[in-house]
Amino acid sequence: MSDAQILDRGYRRFEGERSGVGGAMRSVAWHTTRSILGLGRKARHKVFPIIVLVVAFVPAVAFLAISVLLGDLGEELRPEYWEFFGFAFVATIVFVALVAPEAIVRDQRDGMFAMYLSTPLSRWSYVASKVIAVLGTMSLVVLGPPVLWLLGYTFQSQGPEGFVDWFGVMGRLLLAGLIVCIVYTAVSLGVSSLTDRRAFASIAVVFVMLGASIVTNVLVDVAELAENWRVLDPLGVALEAAPRLFGDRSEEFATVSTWLVAAGCAGWTAFGAGLLVYRYRRLAAV
Amino acid sequence: MQFGQQRALDSLDVTVESGVTGLVGANGAGKTTFMSIVLGLRAPTSGALQVLGLDPAHRGAELRALVGYGPERNVFPDEMPASDFVKHLAEVRGMPRQEARGRASDALWLVGLGEERFRPLGTMSTGQRQRVKLAQAIAADPSLILLDEPTDGLDPVQRDEMLALIRQISAEYRIDVLLSSHLLEEVERICDHVVALDAGQLVAQGRLSTLVGTDEGVVVELVDVEDRPDALVQVIDALKQAGFDVRQDLGSFRFEVVGTDADAVADHVRDAVAQARARVRRIVRRRRRLEDLFEGARR
Numbered sequence: 001m002s003d004a005q006i007l008d009r010g011y012r013r014f015e016g017e018r019s020g021v022g023g024a025m026r027s028v029a030w031h032t033t034r035s036i037l038g039l040g041r042k043a044r045h046k047v048f049p050i051i052v053l054v055v056a057f058v059p060a061v062a063f064l065a066i067s068v069l070l071g072d073l074g075e076e077l078r079p080e081y082w083e084f085f086g087f088a089f090v091a092t093i094v095f096v097a098l099v100a101p102e103a104i105v106r107d108q109r110d111g112m113f114a115m116y117l118s119t120p121l122s123r124w125s126y127v128a129s130k131v132i133a134v135l136g137t138m139s140l141v142v143l144g145p146p147v148l149w150l151l152g153y154t155f156q157s158q159g160p161e162g163f164v165d166w167f168g169v170m171g172r173l174l175l176a177g178l179i180v181c182i183v184y185t186a187v188s189l190g191v192s193s194l195t196d197r198r199a200f201a202s203i204a205v206v207f208v209m210l211g212a213s214i215v216t217n218v219l220v221d222v223a224e225l226a227e228n229w230r231v232l233d234p235l236g237v238a239l240e241a242a243p244r245l246f247g248d249r250s251e252e253f254a255t256v257s258t259w260l261v262a263a264g265c266a267g268w269t270a271f272g273a274g275l276l277v278y279r280y281r282r283l284a285a286v
Numbered sequence: 287m288q289f290g291q292q293r294a295l296d297s298l299d300v301t302v303e304s305g306v307t308g309l310v311g312a313n314g315a316g317k318t319t320f321m322s323i324v325l326g327l328r329a330p331t332s333g334a335l336q337v338l339g340l341d342p343a344h345r346g347a348e349l350r351a352l353v354g355y356g357p358e359r360n361v362f363p364d365e366m367p368a369s370d371f372v373k374h375l376a377e378v379r380g381m382p383r384q385e386a387r388g389r390a391s392d393a394l395w396l397v398g399l400g401e402e403r404f405r406p407l408g409t410m411s412t413g414q415r416q417r418v419k420l421a422q423a424i425a426a427d428p429s430l431i432l433l434d435e436p437t438d439g440l441d442p443v444q445r446d447e448m449l450a451l452i453r454q455i456s457a458e459y460r461i462d463v464l465l466s467s468h469l470l471e472e473v474e475r476i477c478d479h480v481v482a483l484d485a486g487q488l489v490a491q492g493r494l495s496t497l498v499g500t501d502e503g504v505v506v507e508l509v510d511v512e513d514r515p516d517a518l519v520q521v522i523d524a525l526k527q528a529g530f531d532v533r534q535d536l537g538s539f540r541f542e543v544v545g546t547d548a549d550a551v552a553d554h555v556r557d558a559v560a561q562a563r564a565r566v567r568r569i570v571r572r573r574r575r576l577e578d579l580f581e582g583a584r585r
Binding site: 011012013014016018019020021023024027028031040041042106109110111112114115116117118119120121122125 | 347357370379382392426427
């Protein structure tokens with residue numbers, strides 16, 4: 001006869017320490033990250049993030065494969081480290097258009113926002129958790145390819161020479177990626193927060209970011225507005241941070257000063273953050 | 287509490303004791319506003335509040351870690367399994383991950399959803415969703431739970447079960463409960479204390495047994511006698527002339543006579559019935575109900 005018993009655990013008091021606001025933020029950020037990447041969800045939710053990640057990493061993997069096969073690509077062929085931010089541009093835009101709506105719009109629709117506010121989270125610590133989750137997942141797409149390229153290139157003994165140089169390049173890559181992620185996160189979250197429908201939010205993000213980019217470039221290239229107006233292109237101005245950190249300039253922003261590029265990045269971030277604050281100040285809690 | 291020109295709660299001076307407390311009032315009475323102030327989500331325009339010894343306006347996060355909340359809204363993330371939902375909210379309320387997992391499972395068993403715990407919330411009935419709301423409210427071992435209309439949308443059997451669960455949570459697990467309801471009957475059934483609100487103002491508060499415990503007149507039911515069609519009207523008129531408040535259910539031979547001394551009221555009813563040559567089917571002492579508190583306040 002088995003000794004197995006079914007025990008009634010009943011209700012137990014919790015004597016341990018609660019994790020407080022920090023723990024609540026960690027939990028919401030991790031939950032949101034899993035949701036964005038489709039982890040713990042049905043297969044159909046994983047398809048899109050996987051496709052975007054694959055598309056984002058294709059250029060870096062392709063260049064690494066070529067360099068493994070052919071050796072040093074030479075100055076002519078070898079891309080600059082910062083150019084990989086631009087190579088993953090399409091994947092980044094698609095990802096941006098879907099990540100922010102997934103992160104915050106769903107919570108407004110299904111009542112989770114109100115539920116979260118009944119926990120140690122305030123509306124601002126909730127928003128901060130979402131920002132962390134979106135920044136983290138976006139950095140996979142934005143930072144992943146250039147960092148992979150740097151590591152792969154280093155393993156072939158073709159990367160920066162010396163400890164200091166290597167960390168200098170890595171540090172500038174991380175900082176450039178962080179700037180791109182911050183600008184895109186702020187704008188996409190700000191725009192997404194204005195609606196409680198995910199499809200509308202995605203369309204609005206593309207409309208604002210890609211639309212502003214196209215209009216700005218048409219105005220400068222066709223209507224011959226001053227080059228400085230390019231800072232109104234949210235996609236371009238954020239990406240321009242990367243060459244500036246490496247002491248370089250892209251062709252489009254060649255005559256635009258670094259201070260103006262920084263002001264453009266700050267302006268778009270403030271625009272997105274302003275929308276986010278405006279919206280979340282007004283959202284009903286209970 | 288004031289929203290622009292609209293005063294949602296006015297001059298509220300309330301003390302809520304341990305046990306189950308019913309926050310009762312019609313829709314728009316200020317119940318949800320009161321709960322949001324208790325949770326620290328709104329600061330009162332003036333005045334002060336202490337919940338579990340903490341000031342919600344200044345120590346809201348600390349307080350909310352100790353409070354479970356079941357909202358009125360019945361909307362959930364449809365694809366999420368019930369166990370994940372309860373576990374996630376327990377974690378957000380401060381439980382370590384493994385502890386949250388175990389407690390989510392236990393809470394769902396306690397509310398009768400053990401077998402259904404892996405089902406997505408979108409596939410659950412209204413009754414099951416109400417139980418999930420209760421489970422997530424208790425999973426993080428709160429000292430107090432706030433339940434906003436916890437029986438909303440339930441059929442009578444489900445309502446009975448939900449009320450029994452709430453009573454059990456308070457009595458067996460020593461968790462204090464503040465539940466809001468516009469249904470006086472369910473508050474009378476399970477609550478130890480009552481806070482009654484009407485249009486943002488306090489109508490009554492205190493132990494339920496104190497508020498409704500005194501005899502307040504009699505309930506009378508007459509026999510419908512064919513040769514005395516006016517008997518009912520004559521009895522009621524006589525009692526009204528004697529100064530009593532008579533409440534009759536429309537088209538019924540049953541009526542209530544309200545008065546402070548049930549024996550004296552019964553004597554007057556007996557005299558009126560004899561005078562009208564009516565016949566009595568039943569005459570019993572009338573217990574004061576919560577409804578009377580509201581009617582008294584409106585008069």
